[in-house]
Amino acid sequence: MEVIKTDVAIVGAGGAGLRAAIAVAEADPSIEIALISKVYPMRSHTCAAEGGAAGVIESDDSLEYHFNDTVQGGDWLTDQDAVELFVNTIPKELTQMEHWGCPWSRKENGDVAVRPFGGMKIMRTWFAADKTGFHMLHTLFQTSLQFPSIKRYDEFFSTDLMVDNGRCTGVTAIEMRSGQMRLFQAKAVILCTGGAGRIYPFTTNGAIKTGDGWGMAYRAGVPLKDMEFVQYHPTGLPGSGILLTEGCRGEGGILVNKDGYRYLQDYGMGPPDPWPRLKAMELGPRDRLSQAFWHEQKKGNTIPTQWGDVVHLDMRHLGEAKIDERLPLVRDLASSYVGTDPVTSLVPVRPVVHYMMGGIHTDIDAATPLPGLYAAGECACVSINGANRLGSNSLGELLVFGARAGRHAVEYVRSAPEPNAAALEKQGAEAQKRITDLFTRTDGTERVAVLRREMNDAMEEGCGIYRDANTTKMSCDKTTELRQRFKRINLEDKSNVYNTDLFQCLELGNMLDCAETIAQSAFQRQESRGSHQRLDFEARDDSKYLKHSMAAYNGDDPPKIDYLDVVITKSQPAERVYGGEQK
Numbered sequence: 001m002e003v004i005k006t007d008v009a010i011v012g013a014g015g016a017g018l019r020a021a022i023a024v025a026e027a028d029p030s031i032e033i034a035l036i037s038k039v040y041p042m043r044s045h046t047c048a049a050e051g052g053a054a055g056v057i058e059s060d061d062s063l064e065y066h067f068n069d070t071v072q073g074g075d076w077l078t079d080q081d082a083v084e085l086f087v088n089t090i091p092k093e094l095t096q097m098e099h100w101g102c103p104w105s106r107k108e109n110g111d112v113a114v115r116p117f118g119g120m121k122i123m124r125t126w127f128a129a130d131k132t133g134f135h136m137l138h139t140l141f142q143t144s145l146q147f148p149s150i151k152r153y154d155e156f157f158s159t160d161l162m163v164d165n166g167r168c169t170g171v172t173a174i175e176m177r178s179g180q181m182r183l184f185q186a187k188a189v190i191l192c193t194g195g196a197g198r199i200y201p202f203t204t205n206g207a208i209k210t211g212d213g214w215g216m217a218y219r220a221g222v223p224l225k226d227m228e229f230v231q232y233h234p235t236g237l238p239g240s241g242i243l244l245t246e247g248c249r250g251e252g253g254i255l256v257n258k259d260g261y262r263y264l265q266d267y268g269m270g271p272p273d274p275w276p277r278l279k280a281m282e283l284g285p286r287d288r289l290s291q292a293f294w295h296e297q298k299k300g301n302t303i304p305t306q307w308g309d310v311v312h313l314d315m316r317h318l319g320e321a322k323i324d325e326r327l328p329l330v331r332d333l334a335s336s337y338v339g340t341d342p343v344t345s346l347v348p349v350r351p352v353v354h355y356m357m358g359g360i361h362t363d364i365d366a367a368t369p370l371p372g373l374y375a376a377g378e379c380a381c382v383s384i385n386g387a388n389r390l391g392s393n394s395l396g397e398l399l400v401f402g403a404r405a406g407r408h409a410v411e412y413v414r415s416a417p418e419p420n421a422a423a424l425e426k427q428g429a430e431a432q433k434r435i436t437d438l439f440t441r442t443d444g445t446e447r448v449a450v451l452r453r454e455m456n457d458a459m460e461e462g463c464g465i466y467r468d469a470n471t472t473k474m475s476c477d478k479t480t481e482l483r484q485r486f487k488r489i490n491l492e493d494k495s496n497v498y499n500t501d502l503f504q505c506l507e508l509g510n511m512l513d514c515a516e517t518i519a520q521s522a523f524q525r526q527e528s529r530g531s532h533q534r535l536d537f538e539a540r541d542d543s544k545y546l547k548h549s550m551a552a553y554n555g556d557d558p559p560k561i562d563y564l565d566v567v568i569t570k571s572q573p574a575e576r577v578y579g580g581e582q583k
């Protein structure tokens with residue numbers, strides 16, 4: 001197998017991966033970087049982000065307010081040292097993006113404009129119309145091109161982390177166009193592989209979001225943290241799951257049920273107050289809004305369609321000029337995918353799986369417990385999102401912690417020993433054998449598409465917006481069964497060139513491992529907090545569960561779930577209040 005020697009291997013070239021690469025290159029131009037991505041960087045999911053990135057800039061705002069909103073939004077499961085670092089750093093990162101050329105939308109006077117966002121009680125979300133991720137990713141990509149030390153490996157699919165003597169020493173990846181495996185020998189590896197919404201059947205996430213980094217880290221012995229916290233975004237388009245950004249409501253859009261009634265006032269989101277309704281109603285946090293939809297559905301107040309029940313997003317009162325200036329993509333998406341123009345019609349929407357709060361356990365330097373392995377962006381759990389991420393904190397997170405991962409990897413690499421070549425070769429050969437076995441076996445009986453569908457259905461049914469002991473147990477049993485059946489998977493396409501059957505098979509393996517950690521963590525957390533709502537344990541239980549769940553790989557058996565204390569520095573757990581006067 002060809003060995004490619006580098007200093008830092010970064011898996012993932014979305015926002016987090018590119019930001020990490022730039023940080024390494026800026027810190028020390030002599031450090032070699034291999035930037036590995038299974039898609040061309042601009043096709044990473046960051047490109048799809050619409051609404052914006054939160055950072056304190058207005059004079060009536062403060063770092064403390066952003067901290068409070070984030071901690072409360074996360075139902076006190078956030079690590080407060082990480083949140084504090086995040087809110088302090090993000091304005092600098094967003095300004096840095098401006099200097100690198102990110103075209104932030106402006107006010108009349110030329111200042112950077114901000115818009116309201118869910119759970120943020122002050123306007124602080126920077127945006128570039130409703131294509132923020134697109135512009136951020138372009139900005140990072142074009143900036144990365146000026147550093148000769150960043151060597152890109154586009155369309156390389158990573159499969160396994162190399163671990164020797166308790167350190168991470170590299171990663172294997174298949175060159176997709178030839179089917180050949182390469183061994184990247186590295187002193188440090190940074191995982192920036194994004195989320196895993198594709199574990200669920202109805203999601204805003206692109207097809208590449210399959211939890212590959214989670215799977216690799218987990219099998220290498222790194223715990224996955226807070227996996228039970230799965231975010232449903234309240235406004236996805238029925239049928240496709242395409243997102244209509246929270247920016248729609250940030251700009252003034254409202255949600256109504258089948259009677260045209262703004263039902264959120266019945267769910268503790270406060271009275272429909274005059275604009276800007278920063279305290280709540282449609283700008284409440286995503287977990288609460290998705291839960292309200294579930295109740296409306298139970299009451300028969302939703303509207304049935306061929307793609308399931310919906311409510312309506314009404315933006316007509318915003319007017320064509322504002323919609324075209326602030327929400328051009330939303331107009332385009334609604335017109336193209338559900339045939340309704342928001343300027344003149346109500347748009348059907350329903351909750352959709354959007355984001356994973358959990359992920360690879362890291363400290364505030366983006367370091368995992370495995371020396372030499374770092375993680376940042378959506379695949380990591382640092383944790384600033386706790387039990388429910390606030391919209392527009394994720395684009396900031398990937399900048400702040402992507403940069404930190406890069407800088408701390410540089411520190412580590414300076415004193416890390418050279419990887420042991422013989423040990424690497426042996427592990428590389430094992431990774432290769434796993435793939436070769438898939439090609440040569442003749443007894444495979446299971447199909448990728450069938451197992452994936454069964455996994456999707458079991459997770460939606462068992463670990464959805466509301467869960468209980470029976471449903472989560474069903475998901476546990478089903479994912480364990482599917483992991484067994486996966487051993488008998490049949491690769492139908494045996495060719496080498498762009499073998500999508502192979503890659504979908506590897507992605508399914510990763511998703512099944514992760515799905516089992518979601519189900520087990522959800523089954524064992526006997527309380528309701530943020531996005532994890534148990535019908536059989538309706539209250540939050542700080543005496544037992546003010547803790548992160550940590551899922552550890554256990555071979556063929558289900559993961560072992562342990563708990564780790566949450567870091568609390570200055571905000572003691574309290575009731576989450578929206579729709580009131582609190583700041």
Ligand SMILES: Cc1cc2nc3c(=O)[nH]c(=O)nc-3n(C[C@H](O)[C@H](O)[C@H](O)COP(=O)(O)OP(=O)(O)OC[C@H]3O[C@@H](n4cnc5c(N)ncnc54)[C@H](O)[C@@H]3O)c2cc1C
Nearest residue numbers: 012013014015016038046051052158194377378392394395
């Ligand atoms: C539709 C949508 C809208 C959103 N809007 C917002 C918003 O307005 N504000 C906000 O804060 N957040 C938003 N989010 C969330 C946010 O965009 C994501 O959490 C964030 O962009 C993730 O960035 P990332 O760099 O961690 O991962 P990604 O951008 O997903 O990149 C992952 C990278 O990993 C690579 N990769 C994965 N597996 C492998 C493998 N096996 N081998 C090699 N490479 C691999 C991929 O090729 C890709 O380059 C939105 C999300 C979605 C889905």
